Amino acid sequence: MKNVRMCVVMVLAACVLLAGCGGGDVKEASGNEKVLEQADVEALGAYLVKNTEFKDYMSEVDEQIFYSLYNLNDDLVEDAVLYSSTGATAEEVAVIEAEDGKAEDVVKACEERIQAQKEGFENYVPAELDKLSRPVLKTYGNTVILMVCNDSDAAEKLIADYDGKDV
Secondary structure (H helix, E strand, O other): OHHHHHHHHHHHHHHHHHHHHOOOOOOOOOHHHHHHHOOOHHHHHHHHHHOOOOOOOOEEOOHHHHHHHHOOOOOOEEEEEEEEOOOOOOOEEEEEEEOOOOHHHHHHHHHHHHHHHHHHHHHHOHHHHHHHOOOEEEEEOOEEEEEEOOOHHHHHHHHHHOOOOOO
């Protein structure tokens, strides 16, 4: 009888412990994620470029060139900004606000852009392949951010620290 009681107590304790571990899939957006979801793409892009160390000069790219490079159109994109190097490096910063429900299509286009860059730099400047193998590609609601730079960890921290105020 004592063993049965002890067994019941152990089973109940295990159930309580396991119940405490549940609900891990529910994730509420932090303040930063909400800021990034609602970010002005121009301001966020300027912030990322200003606060990232690049090997090459970065300049804003014309909207039509952006659409061409990323193989996108205005049916998928609400707003976007692209900063690119002179072509000597693979460095890029793209901040894209996708139309509602189209963020995955934009992410796919970013992945295809990275692959195209890998193919382009493979024989041109092979040293750039390291950057292209570690791009920062993040999605916050409809906002998609792509950064190709020397320090992916620093870029991720920069994005995580964005508060929408410092440009």
